[in-house]
Amino acid sequence: MLSNQHRFSSLLVPFSYGLDLLIINLLAFYLPINFENALLFHCYLSCAWVILSLKSNFYEVYRYSKATRILILLFTQFVFFFLILYAFIGFFKQPNISRLELGKYFLYVGLVISIVKFLNYYLLMSYRKRIKGNLRNVVVIGKNKKADQLVNVFKERVEYGFQFFKQFSTKVDGFKLENSFDYISENNIDEIYCSVSELTNKEMTHLINFADNNLKTLKFIPDNKNIFSKKLKFEYYDYIPVLSLREIPLHEGINSFVKRLFDVVFALLVIVFLLSWLIPLMAIIISLESKGPVFFRQKRNGVDNEEFYCYKFRSMAPNNDADNHMATKNDMRITKVGRFIRKTSIDELPQFYNVLFGSMSVVGPRPHMVKHTSEYATKVNKYMVRHFVKPGITGLAQVRGYRGEIEKDEDILNRTKFDIFYIENWSLFLDLKIIVQTVLNAVSGEEKAY
Template sequence: MDYRRGRYAGFIKPLFLMVDLVLLNVTVAFFPTNITNTFIFGVYISCLWVILSLRTGFYEVQRQSKIIQILPVLFKQIILFAFVLYAFIGVFKQPDISRFALGIYFLTVSFLILVFKFFTFYLLKKYRSILSGNISQVIVIGKNYKTRQLIKTFKTRSDFGYRFMAQFSVSDPDFSLQKCFDYVLNNNIDEIYFAVSELSNKQINQLVDFADNNLRELKFIPDNKDIFSKRLRYEYYEYTPILSIRTIPLKEPINKFLKRLFDILFASFIIIFVLSWLTPILAILITLESKGPVFFKQSRNGFNNKVFACYKFRSMMPNKEAHLNQATKGDLRITKTGKWLRKTSIDELPQFFNVLFGDMSVVGPRPHMVSHTNMYAKRIDKFMVRHFVKPGITGLAQISGFRGEIETDKDIIGRVKYDIFYIENWSLLLDIKIIIKTFMNAIKGEEKAY
């Protein structure tokens, strides 16, 4: 059987929405909530669920989406729905409603929607990969490293639901856009991908006109070898189209609130249950080996490049160069206790106080000394992008092999790339994943932890 994309694809999102609305309205009947008018309640939660889903993009799950991208959207939708649900009591003056029963209803319906969300997500993937359903037929115009990567994805990830049909090389002597257009029409191609760096503005305009006039989706592959950003946002200011080169999830109020709440809870846990007993022990070990303070304070650049005092357990002999020169392999300034502290990253634990004070986050780009920030800002392209968010005790760059001493510009460039990826793709799940990997690395010990 030939499953065509256009036959059913347009019904998928409305169908999922209808199922969720049925779950919201039917499930409430199984709980003694004492709602006086179930019809008004049903209209209220249905309308606001639709509004919230439009705001959060709850049903905008793409075929190439990952679980790590779906979870934050799901979590955001559920949290906002909780506020809306309990607001019903005050808005419609329902003092007799059982808060407990309403809470059980909320947990039950949230669980059911979560199960349905992931069940349908995996079901669609199996539908595409096994039955070849919901398939989009695609062609690629251009021939370079990025187009090769894309074609490989089309061929290996059948669950994405793309069928690669043909590639057209602009450098071929007989290349013409008309040949591409004929192929698209004769082979029922759904989507056209093209390398923007290989076509002229005139050719791009011709492609756009053809796609618009023939109801084909057109997607471009940017040549961003010098641009680390991959999250472009298109929006309108009145009637003027604006393309933003970078989107930062942590600028969203709900994301900012969730990250700050997580930071406070996690930092408080570490301070109460770890630092409360570990600090006196380390204080004895540090002071027995060398005279000086237990804690080391250093000026570093944080959010919006603001300078703050970053705290660590002292791991070096007191010296005047501590604020200027980074620790190197075999550094004679490092004490025996300090070597162990740095190897296990325990010297960083006092920074949980920085998290509690609001200067840092548990996860984020690692802050640099002020002197290094000034140096790298002049030398390394996009280095300052790291300061769009709060610095972290650990980060994606650190668990990806870019921690410790910066020996060459390649090290700092790699760190910047990972930091920018983190900034543009932040999620609470990603933070948790980084924390777990950091803990595992601390147990194993890292080569550049010195």
């Protein structure tokens, strides 16, 4: 229905980090630098490289970035790396280290990483140009000099990987945004580029809402109108300035890798130390009270609106309404054991298998039943923004009191508001804070945990 098939690769940046760290450590291992504590040296350089890369944005090279940007990044990175490298001698009092060999090591690291970085840059461009992979389907709304220049960039710079489909002119008779929306949906367009000067504020709001609700990336070709109140990001395609409306931290490769690593480690700890003995115990208790399976699985909508099976401990007697009606207060379908495990959120624990297998995250927007997702997508503005990231076992909306049954419109509106805030302001610290609050809420009990 509403899906985005072409997400940016989340593996490219982590792979680049790993490859560069491998080069740094292998060269340090094989060159005769004569350090006294090899493990200290490797840990020091690895940590320094990661911190320095984050500060200098060393791995922020986009499909439209120029080779000169890579040169600037390399120069900046290795100026500070040189200082950090020689600072090791003074910090850790290593008088026996050969300064000459340390200098050779610096040159070798700089040369190899520079070659690898440029090779990766040109191989990706060649892959997009010759094999037509890693493409983004794009349209342009607007017909003016800057819009035409951007279209030419899309057509001529095929190594950028933008597959241009159509340019909509707002000046022709009978132009309606809805017609462009139909075309965008029918042709699986990934990114919409809009000339700000050619749409009214009302049309712009309509376009933003469409992009949010249909998981489309919206960018602007700027002019002098000052119609936005939020911070926008400038990017340059060749020499054409483009504005990005929404920045999603988890679409950055390193952030996605960090969150996935945390999810896997956390899920494994829960599965090994908790679920390994809890599942057999719950199987006995649930089976003794009522006939039926121990686990309950239900289709939910996840990242990019793709459907997946979400697992829980069964808390209700088997019934035909499970996929259509969410649990309500004093719901007759809930068993005695089910009432306890729902109150303490124990029924949600099998979802750590969903996390391990990659369909969910520990923290994120809570997934809804397929029927309710279809309903809310048409009724709640920006509801589909929640599907830009993986759903979570717990989330910001849940710890703020918006969990369980949707009793009134305000419930789903506030849930969506908190979910979008989480998506736009994600950090690992925020995830940890939500996890701690979830545990505290489960211990103290929540009003809507039924």
